[in-house]
Amino acid sequence: xxxxLVCGAGGFIGGHLVRRLKREGFWVRGVDLKFxxxxxxxxxxxxxxxxxxxxxxxxxxxxxxxxxYQLAADMGGAGFIFTGENDADIMHNSATINLNVLDxxxxxxxxxxxYSSSACMYPAYNQEDPDNPNCAEDxxxxxxxxxxxxxxxxxxxxxxxxxxxxxxxxxxxxxxxxIFGPEGAWTGGREKAPAALCRKxxxxxxxxxxxxxxxxxxxxxxLYVDECVEGTLRLMRSDFAGxxxxxxxxxxxxxxxxxxxxxxxxxRIEVKHIPGPQGVRGRNSDNRLIQSSLGWAPSQPLRTGxxxxxxxxxxxLRSNNAR
Ligand code: NAD
Numbered sequence: 538x539x540x541x542l543v544c545g546a547g548g549f550i551g552g553h554l555v556r557r558l559k560r561e562g563f564w565v566r567g568v569d570l571k572f573x574x575x576x577x578x579x580x581x582x583x584x585x586x587x588x589x590x591x592x593x594x595x596x597x598x599x600x601x602x603x604x605x606y607q608l609a610a611d612m613g614g615a616g617f618i619f620t621g622e623n624d625a626d627i628m629h630n631s632a633t634i635n636l637n638v639l640d641x642x643x644x645x646x647x648x649x650x651x652y653s654s655s656a657c658m659y660p661a662y663n664q665e666d667p668d669n670p671n672c673a674e675d676x677x678x679x680x681x682x683x684x685x686x687x688x689x690x691x692x693x694x695x696x697x698x699x700x701x702x703x704x705x706x707x708x709x710x711x712x713x714x715x716i717f718g719p720e721g722a723w724t725g726g727r728e729k730a731p732a733a734l735c736r737k738x739x740x741x742x743x744x745x746x747x748x749x750x751x752x753x754x755x756x757x758x759x760l761y762v763d764e765c766v767e768g769t770l771r772l773m774r775s776d777f778a779g780x781x782x783x784x785x786x787x788x789x790x791x792x793x794x795x796x797x798x799x800x801x802x803x804x805r806i807e808v809k810h811i812p813g814p815q816g817v818r819g820r821n822s823d824n825r826l827i828q829s830s831l832g833w834a835p836s837q838p839l840r841t842g843x844x845x846x847x848x849x850x851x852x853x854l855r856s857n858n859a860r
Contacts, residue, residue: 540564542598544588544638545608546580547573549721550653550713553762554606554769555580568597569609575720575853589630594637598645604773605650607638612686613727615750618657619814624685631686635693639700649707651773652697654780656714656820657687664817667756667790673823674712674780683817694780701778709773714784714822718762718842719849730791731759731798731843735850738798744805750813753792758785758821761842764835768827777830784822787839797840801847 541558545551546567552575558565559579567580570587586593588609598605611630617623635652642650656672661683663671682688690712697708717731724736737747760783768783789797792808799806824834 538562538564539603540600541566541604541606542602543567543580543606543608544634545569545610546578546583547571547585548608549718550716550762550765551606551608552576552578552720553718553766554608557766557770558604563604566597566602573720574722588634588637591637591641594641595644598638598641598647601645601647605642605647606653606769606773607635607650608653609634609638610653613722614729614733615814615816617727618684618686619816627686628689631689632692635696639697643700643704643706647706649709649773650697651709651711651769652693653769654690654694654710654712655687656712656782656784656822657684657816658682658691658694658712659687659820661817664819667754667819670756670817670819670821671823672714672782672820674782674826677780698778708778709775710779710781711769711772711783712780713760713765714782714820715757715759716762716765717759718846721762723850723853730757730794731846732850734795734798735843735847736854738795738802738804738806739847739851739854741804741806743803744807746807746809747795748809748811749791749795750811751791751815752810753795753808754790755815755817756788756790756819756821757794758788759794759839759842760785760822760835761837761845764837768831768833768835771831771833775831781827781830782822782824783827783835784824785835785839786822786824788819788821789839797843798847801840801844802851
């Protein structure tokens with residue numbers, strides 16, 4: 538039986554990845570600081586512990602897993618990574634996790650390891666025009682991410698690639714672009730735009746009003762989590778190391794995203810723009826490299842994933858209110 542280790546298995550994407558690996562017949566060990574917030578983990582072995590602790594990391598990497606996925610990070614949406622307050626935690630915690638996990642995997646003679654980087658590592662100067670952002674993989678340098686979160690991702694990408702270059706490991710590095718879907722943070726401060734807007738629309742009256750940070754003209758693309766997992770597995774099992782974008786290229790403004798969610802909800806929603814953290818003006822996944830290297834790119838329309846996500850968040854909200 539093939540074995541897999543998922544670091545960050547108590548999180549959003551890690552939870553979905555564990556489920557998919559179990560469907561494929563893997564024996565899976567999940568590791569996280571906490572159990573999953575919204576679902577019972579399907580991992581065969583779920584270990585709660587801190588990947589900043591090198592002793593703990595050596596204990597959980599106790600065999601030559603066939604596949605190792607490193608998704609654990611101290612992260613959140615704009616309200617978490619752009620305020621500045623969490624910068625030291627983000628840099629220290631995530632970098633320490635990556636240093637520990639990668640080195641322990643190397644010492645266990647694990648051959649191949651996946652690392653989830655982020656589109657936040659792209660230079661801010663290429664993302665000032667909301668209609669024409671440049672997020673081609675080779676546009677990463679000269680580096681100028683707009684957040685410490687992006688700098689840590691860039692550092693860690695390079696860390697994984699050095700273990701490939703100097704120590705004979707095989708790294709697979711993906712740059713995720715705004716992943717969304719059910720069973721992810723939707724309240725509490727770490728949620729991202731799609732989940733936050735679904736929650737606001739679900740909580741609003743009909744007709745009603747919601748607040749959006751900034752003028753709502755900033756653009757992004759959003760990838761449904763099932764496609765993210767599919768791209769992750771394809772990359773991991775390919776001969777291509779990356780870094781490569783895993784994202785949707787269906788770019789929308791935040792105002793359009795809100796309008797789409799209101800339409801799914803069947804509500805008439807007015808938008809009130811208020812000051813708040815926003816990040817770059819424009820960002821979109823450039824999918825030419827993934828298409829040419831893996832012969833695949835995500836293709837599901839944004840609306841399809843949003844319908845599922847909205848339905849899940851509306852249910853969560855209702856059951857929270859009923860408590
Ligand atoms: P998430 O926050 O839901 O999952 C990350 C998990 O890591 C959490 O469950 C957290 O408890 C765990 N973790 C944090 N510190 C830890 C520690 N010291 N020891 C053990 N576990 C620890 O985030 P996610 O959305 O599932 O993201 C997964 C990965 O993908 C992250 O590396 C993230 O930076 C990256 N990524 C995500 C997105 C996105 O839109 N969700 C976009 C780009 C990159």
